[in-house]
Amino acid sequence: MMKYSWKSKLYTLISCLFFIGLWQLIAVITNNDIYIPRIQQVIEAIKIIFMEQDFLKVILSSFYRTILSYILALAFSMILGVLGAVYPFFQYLIQPINSFAKTIPTMVLVVLLLVWFDKDITPFAVGFAIIFPILYEGVRNGLMQIDKRIIDMTKIYEVSIKDKIKKIYLPVMKFYFMSIFVSTLSLTFKVVITGEVYGQPKFGIGSQIQLEKVNFNVSGIFAWIVIIVFISLFLEIINKLLKKRIYRWTK
Known part of the structure; x- marks a missing residue:
């Protein structure tokens, strides 16, 4: 298993080096930085970006919008997911809106939201509109897969809605969110x-x-693409650590 892991990492590294070399070769042959710049030019541009006074403010502003839209989507998906599981009416009520949000192209949604909101609110709204259907469907599907005998037992013993949510629904949602947290956060960021x-x-x-x-x-x-890639890789590392932790909990 360890040998396979190291081999996999080695092959990934070789693959990355191959494509970096290919990029440099194409850039040299093309010799036109408007189409494809050389690696040295990109590295120099990264240095300039890092030295800019507002660099951290730019990164943190994007993260702030990402976190806020994600938290709002998370909260609404949990509330509506539970309501849909407890009261089927809510499930049918949300379904058309959810289908609309999933099928409309992202670019069209951005243009539409720019008509409705100003430039500062639009990124929040786009992040929320794209990620909410994913989180909501995950919550709803997870809750619908709970053993019906457990639900029937809560009815027989007249377990309150509050206790049902706390003891049954919340643990299911927690496990689901922990398993997809970073991947959905990364999508929201993009x-x-x-x-x-x-x-x-x-x-x-x-x-x-x-x-x-x-x-x-x-x-x-x-x-900026390279910076975004490194941020996404950092999130992916967190994702792997979380998955290992979840695996230990479930053993």
């Missing part, structure tokens, strides 16, 4: 950045990418 690209709030990663685009600074765009 969607919020998309909202920032179009909404262009004063501070935000998406706003900076749009600014680089206006200035035809492709090296700057690639630099």
Whole structure:
């Protein structure tokens, strides 16, 4: 198992180095940094971004929007998921809205929300609208898979709704959220950045990418992409640690 793990990491590293080399080769052959910049140019652009006075404010602003929209989506999915499990009427009530939010393209949703809200609220709204259906369906499906005999037993012994939520529903939701927390948070982060690209709030990663685009600074765009990739990798490491912890709990 250990050998396989090390081999897997080695192959991943070799693959990354291959594509980095391919990128550099294409950049040298093309010799046009408007289409594809060289690696040295991207590294230089990353250094410039890190040295900017508002760098941390830009990153933290995007994270703030991500966390806020995620927490709101999480809270609403839990509340409506429980209501849908306890009272089927709520499940049918939410279903059309949920289907609409899942099927509409992200770009169209961003444009629509820009009509309804200002540039600062749009990234929040986009993050919430994209992630809520995913969390809600996960909660609802998890609660619907609870053994019906347990639910019937709570009816026989007249267990209160409060105790039913606390002792049965919350543990199920907790396990579900722990297993998908980072992957859905990472998705929210990317969607919020998309909202920032179009909404262009004063501070935000998406706003900076749009600014680089206006200035035809492709090296700057690639630099921000690299930064986003490293943030996503960091979240992925957290995801693996959480999954290991969940595995230990379930053993």
